[in-house]
Amino acid sequence: CLKYRRVDRAYKIIVHLCQRKDDQKLLILKQISVEQMTKEERQAAQNECQVLKLLNHPNIIEYYDNFLAEKALVIAMEYAPGGTMADYIQKRGSSLLDEETIMNFFVQIVLALHHVHTNKILHRDLKTQNILLDKHQVVLKIGDFGISKILSSKSKAYTVVGTPCYISPELCEGKPYNQKSDVWALGCVLYELWAILERNLPALVLKIMRGNFASISDRYSDALRSLIVDMLNLDPSKRPNLGEILARPICMKTLLHLYTTIGSFSIRYCIILRHQQSILSPLLSVVYMWGGDILSPLKLPVPNADIVQVALGRTQRTGITKAGKLIGWEQSPPGMDHCLLPGTVDSSEQQFSFHFLDGLSGVTMKQIACGDLFTVCLTDRGIIMTYGSGSSGCLGHGNYKDVNKPKMLEALLGYEVVSLSCGVSHVMAITNEREVYSWGRGDNGRLGLGSREAQLLPTLVPITLPHEPSSVHCGVDCSAIILNNGSALVCGSNRYNKLGLDIDSHESSMQEVHRDEVLTFCPIRSNPLPKHHLVQLEFGTAHAVALMDSGDCYTFGSNKYGQLGRFTAKDGEQPRHVSTLGAKHICRVSCGDSFTIAVSTGSCKTFSHLI
Structure with a gap:
């Protein structure tokens, strides 16, 4: 127990502020004397325990446990440091x-x-x-x-x-x-x-x-x-x-x-947004998709509104309009007209139609991200809403239940979220107070919480950052936090050194030159990344691409499919500058399972010998 102690003599209650040994979490122990209690008073004390067991809500004090000690009933519950x-x-x-x-x-x-x-x-x-x-x-x-x-x-x-x-x-x-x-x-x-x-x-x-x-x-x-x-x-x-x-x-x-960024690249598909200027009309949005059974860029139908962001998962193809409306694309029967990028081959075997998601009247979306069968949205008020499959706990509602329509994430009520990212089966978010939360599957330590356990509710990442986080980036089995000084922290699986944690044995006297995985966030070590100012860090299954504020692009990890953009097919576990891009200034990068995409002003480059 800590020093704090409050006594309520009228009800024979002593309240202790305590610190749990295993995780140093503060909690309250309410000690209720039962020695001189009447039968009715003992029943009232037991009633509190039974009631607390039934309640599970972010706006209700959480109940942990109860036990008998020295003729007293002790109830362990959540500590609220802000007072009454x-x-x-x-x-x-x-x-x-x-x-x-x-x-x-x-x-x-x-x-x-x-x-x-x-x-x-x-x-x-x-x-x-x-x-x-x-x-x-x-x-x-x-x-x-x-x-x-x-x-x-x-x-x-x-x-x-x-x-x-x-x-x-x-x-x-x-x-x-x-x-x-x-x-x-x-x-x-x-x-x-x-x-x-x-x-x-x-x-x-x-x-x-x-x-x-x-x-x-x-x-x-x-x-x-x-x-x-x-x-x-x-x-x-x-x-x-x-x-x-x-x-x-x-x-x-x-x-x-x-x-309550433009473009998204999943493991099997690509969906990209570009704007075209017409002499007779204002700036218009054009969305193209390819991958899987779609062998060439296919133009998707769009509403009479500008699309400002697109995202997709295994089955989801989503976007946000300039007005903050959420739009989805579904496969439609053959026969719908479509238009291809210049020089591409017709791919009419699949066509799509769009629809606006229901139940979001009065809500304005500003960011969307997709995982494996689930979607996470961020409103202009910094409120997270999730929907889709709850099989991995990625919806953050404390259970594995599916949700058909966007549902508010109650666990983060009272926090204004400013940035989020989805992996295949986990999510990370940053609040306006620069706290980082993660939830979903925890394999390989991808949540950065020091364990491999799954989290069904957003959990505060226990890190003391030297600088404020500016963005989060989730991979298939890993995560990264980019700080406002351009440095980066990473966690999760480091196979093929895709986290940039390995040290070149010829350049360093350090004993530990390779790490298979890390369960907590730690700084990137592979040269020359620590010497550059990072603005984006994206992960594929076995490789990664880093974008610097200079517009230069570095890749590292497996090069089995040519996804590193190098002339040789050998793996490149140490980060190397992508010389094949020439002098182009890259503004955005992303990774799929076996390919990489780099976007410069007005053009798009893909790295993979399959494309």
Whole structure:
């Protein structure tokens, strides 16, 4: 245990802040004395453990374990370093919260409470003292389920419990109550967030109970004022339920904000985007695809909108329009007209049609990436949405379930993601605070977490970076982080030295000249890469290509199929400049399974003796 220790004598509870030995993670141990407890009190303590076991939500304090020690029940749970919402309000002093912040906090509480009610549980003690914040004071988590009650379908509870300041009118009158009592408490919390200047909380709640509380300032919208009034209706039947609350436009707007490079080259296919200027029309997007059974570039149909990015996986062919809409291409019956690049051969055996993805009204996409049977999207608000196959845990929702439509990644709510990348079966992302998260399969240590275990939820990569990360790059079984000073960190499989970790034995006196794989991120060692400023690092199955800020291109790894762009077919495990590109200034590179693509202004080069 650490020094922090809090004692609640009224309830015989001692709270310890502890550090777990195996991973140094901070957690809370709630020690509840059972020696002098009545049978009902022991039941309440056991009830908290049972309730916590049922709940799994990013806005609810996570339960780890419970055990008996020295005549006390000890509950191990998540530590929220940001303190309580009550403390947060108190520290604000006379500074009012803006409406956007209030709604951001409120919607997170509603989402958590909705999860609680979905599991047929009443919280019955919702208050700002039981709402906790993360270290950034952005993500809220509901805690303290000591007096919760599990309900059978459509049942009502009768026991009068809860904090007096937040007890609903029906509880005060001894009437049966249900989820609407939690809605009342939720309304009190929302009103308290607005009435931040009110220091006499009992007096404030007394006004609420009598239905004559002060009207909300004109500083806030009519929608917010109406929401508070409806939630604090003395008649529980007239209060909205949580689903109706979330469906309100003021909440939907916040909910979407909470949850929500040109060209992509996969192992078997290529899809590339170019722009062409017409004398009679503005800049237009043209998308071509080839690979697999498509032997020459095939023009894909596009909507009457500019395409700003394309991506593809094993079965997905996707893109983003300039307006932020998500578009997909599917194979269509023969007969559709298509156009080829000049000099190419007709490839009419496969044709495609496009469609916009449903269910994304009001969401603007700015980045998309595809893995093996799954897709990851990034909204303009920095919210990740995923859909597709959940077989590798790459969707990040904590399970292996498939998702048909883009679903918000709840585990990263409260974090603004600025960049992401997909491998075949793992994902990496960078937040605006320059923290790196990874999830999916962990074979070969590709997640950089120090193990080969899979992660079903985004997990913070435990690294102390000398400089801020600017981009992440996922390969088939490896990953890279490029820092803002042009250096790079890599992890995963290093076969054929595709991570650039091997040292030339003739140039170095170091004992370790080769590494098969690394489980944590470490700097590139192979010369001359550490001496250059990298802007992009892409991986194939057994080779890699690095792009420098000078526009020069270096390749290394296996050259079995000529993918290194060299005159010799020998493997080139040490990075070498691609001289076959001549003096061209390369602006983008990428790798497939056995080929490499380099794009310069207005042209495209491929490396492979098969092409």
